[in-house]
Amino acid sequence: MKKMIIASTSTVFGSGYLNYLLPVLQVHFKNVNTVTFIPYAMPGGISYDAYTGIVAQAFSKININVKGIHEYENPKEVILNAEAIFTGGGNTFELVNQLYKHDLLNNLKLTLERGVPYLGTSAGSNICGVDIKNTNDMPIVYPPSFKTLGCFSFNINAHYLDPEKGSKHMGESRETRIKEFHVFNETPVLGLREGSWLSIENNKIILQGEHTARLFLQNQNPVELQTGIEVII
Known part of the structure; x- marks a missing residue:
């Protein structure tokens, strides 16, 4: 009974x-x-206060209040009793590190499975997959585990970028990095481009937004998924 926006x-x-x-x-x-x-x-x-202020200003435009979880003494209870939850972007490793530090992952998963509305953007979307092995972020801290919520059976590569024709950049493309991942891992990866999101109702996942998404499966050619279709993996 999930109700999620994964942007x-x-x-x-x-x-x-x-x-x-x-x-x-x-x-x-x-x-x-x-x-x-x-x-x-x-x-x-x-x-945390500055970040929460930015979010509060945005949500005020639709007449919704925002309170940061860091403002409470017992964040585990707050998660279980929340009306709705938003996890913002930034560094995925630090996000996961803090979720483990405060022992929040299990309560967050239980809350989302009850159908409490959730929004994740960037790092906040990465944590909804099987693990965070497909984040683009630098590992500035070392969380106890890369395993995360497992709300669906694949990983998100947020801010997915296609190789730029004529570029003189000599580093690996996102596609190459994901192929490297699939040498050692079976988990499917969805490359989610800027301005696109997944809308999840119960177990039905719909790709929304302006762009296609790129689905990577181990030992298969990547597939473009059209916006508006159900994502079935």
Whole structure:
């Protein structure tokens, strides 16, 4: 009984924070008064309070309050009693490190399985897969495990980029990195491009947004998934 929005990014080029998603979120969080925000990913190293303030300003446009989980004494209880939850982007390793530190993963999974509305962007989307082995982030900290929520049977590669024709960049492309991953791992990977998201109702996953997504399966050629279709893996 899941109700989730899993977005590649919080901000698309030329738009304000969450602006492109607000019409969707207004429906997704219908009848919600307060969203519990998990700021542990700390993009750019900003404070939890500063990050929560940015989120609160965005949600005020759809008349929803925001309170950071760090403001409570017992975050485990807060997760179980939340009306709705948003986990923002930043560094996925630090996000997962803090979730393990506060022993929140199990309670978060139970809450999402009960159908409490959830929004994840970037790092907050990465944690919904099997593990975080397909994040683009630097491992600035070492979490106890790479295993995460397992809300679906694949991993997300957020901010997926196609190889740029004519580029002089000599580093590996995202596609090459994911192929490397599949030498050692069987988990499917969904390359989710900027401005696209997954809408999950119960166990039905629909690709939404402007762009196709790129699905990688071990020992198979990648497949383009069209927006608006059900993602079946």
